[in-house]
Amino acid sequence: MSKSLTIAKFGGTSVANYAAMQNCARIVVNNTATRIVVVSAAAGVTNHLVSLAHTPMTQEQIGEVCNAIVAIEMAIVDSLAEPAAVLPKLNDLLDEMRELAYHEEILHRDDLKDQLLSMGERMSSLLFSAVIAEQGQPAINFDVRKVLRTDSEFGEAVPQLEEISALSQRLLQPEIEHAIVVTQGFVGADEQGKTTTLGRGGSDFTAALLAEALHAEVCEIWTDVAGVYTTDPRIAEKAHPLPELSFEEAAEMATFGAKVLHPATMEPALRKNVKVFVGSSKAPEQGGTWIMRDCEHEPPYRAITRRKDQVMVTVKTPKMMYAQGFLQQVFGIIAKHRLSVDLVTTSEISVSFTLDNPANSVAQRLNKETIAELETICDVNVEHGFDLVTVVGNHMQTAKGVSSKIFAAVSQYNLRMICFGANPHNLSFLVNESDSADIVQHLHKALFE
Ligand code: ASP
Ligand code: MG
Numbered sequence: 335m336s337k338s339l340t341i342a343k344f345g346g347t348s349v350a351n352y353a354a355m356q357n358c359a360r361i362v363v364n365n366t367a368t369r370i371v372v373v374s375a376a377a378g379v380t381n382h383l384v385s386l387a388h389t390p391m392t393q394e395q396i397g398e399v400c401n402a403i404v405a406i407e408m409a410i411v412d413s414l415a416e417p418a419a420v421l422p423k424l425n426d427l428l429d430e431m432r433e434l435a436y437h438e439e440i441l442h443r444d445d446l447k448d449q450l451l452s453m454g455e456r457m458s459s460l461l462f463s464a465v466i467a468e469q470g471q472p473a474i475n476f477d478v479r480k481v482l483r484t485d486s487e488f489g490e491a492v493p494q495l496e497e498i499s500a501l502s503q504r505l506l507q508p509e510i511e512h513a514i515v516v517t518q519g520f521v522g523a524d525e526q527g528k529t530t531t532l533g534r535g536g537s538d539f540t541a542a543l544l545a546e547a548l549h550a551e552v553c554e555i556w557t558d559v560a561g562v563y564t565t566d567p568r569i570a571e572k573a574h575p576l577p578e579l580s581f582e583e584a585a586e587m588a589t590f591g592a593k594v595l596h597p598a599t600m601e602p603a604l605r606k607n608v609k610v611f612v613g614s615s616k617a618p619e620q621g622g623t624w625i626m627r628d629c630e631h632e633p634p635y636r637a638i639t640r641r642k643d644q645v646m647v648t649v650k651t652p653k654m655m656y657a658q659g660f661l662q663q664v665f666g667i668i669a670k671h672r673l674s675v676d677l678v679t680t681s682e683i684s685v686s687f688t689l690d691n692p693a694n695s696v697a698q699r700l701n702k703e704t705i706a707e708l709e710t711i712c713d714v715n716v717e718h719g720f721d722l723v724t725v726v727g728n729h730m731q732t733a734k735g736v737s738s739k740i741f742a743a744v745s746q747y748n749l750r751m752i753c754f755g756a757n758p759h760n761l762s763f764l765v766n767e768s769d770s771a772d773i774v775q776h777l778h779k780a781l782f783e
Pocket of ligand 1: 520
């Protein structure tokens, strides 16, 4: 059975409403290998939950946000052929959501925040299992917290691979023999059974982790675009979908801002050589992108990505000339707060590096703590307003003329930092956020049009 297992993951826009869910259900039942379905929350729901968990609000405002979520979920239930079969369970979940939203400590307790954030996936998986059942297939809604064991780092929990594999084989595998199992992306539980989440966009990661645990052959990521594009088509209109990508290229693209995949998704796929497919649930006939170990072609330029909300931190000490342990101290503090640094430049008395800083994120909180601690050992200067633009490809440090073509395309812009050569798959620039869309357009024209 597991040899031909396919796991299908559907993103928020794919399960945004009843009609969208029906498209997805057809994709699932048309492929008999698909026995596990991982869903995101319906589009918009997680954003509402994040605002409830992070923004101080009046009781009235809390009520309004809750009502917006209720409206999304109720519209789906009302479209079901037999709403009564699902309604009591949905009402229980909505009650749990309201209780958390109004909880006195919601803004201060990370465990409560995660429990609240999990509600979107728990509701969409319930509803989607009903939509599959309507297509005449036995389907169950499986609580992923039984198998998706994580540590207790709420908001950005780290999956515990051995436990996930053992638990999935024991508790999930038997279920897929008799039903299509619909479960929640993004959500996990720690050893005490407390609900955790894997970080925004984490549902792809869940699908890949379950694919790894059950040795699936294929992990399908269904979204609202027909594959991974050369760049975001909203920035460069001539962007086009890529038929194939290697695991390494896809990992670089996701890490450096391509929104279609969560950055950690490729790790499990790579470890167990699970092929990943990205396609549009609205137009499955258009095909999509296959991500795998060996590609037919390894072009020097494959894609351009942009990651927004970057800050540049410069730490400076006149002592650096003599103090050899300074870099180690700086990176020790960064590591302690579990931040990952992407670009680094050094000069004799200073080091600059970039950090991801999206609003209301765990990263934002960690950045503040990190910077405060750095200030105890050196001068720190923090600059905002940057984006990171990355060209992803192959053999970039060894192929002739690769960098000159890229630099020619961006010559008229002010580049604040450049990173090249650390691996063969990327060349990155830190640029002013007001320039980044133009830079992506210029690069796309030069490299792909
Ligand atoms: N619903 C979560 C989010 O919006 C996880 C996901 O969609 O992948 O971040
Ligand atoms: Mg996503």
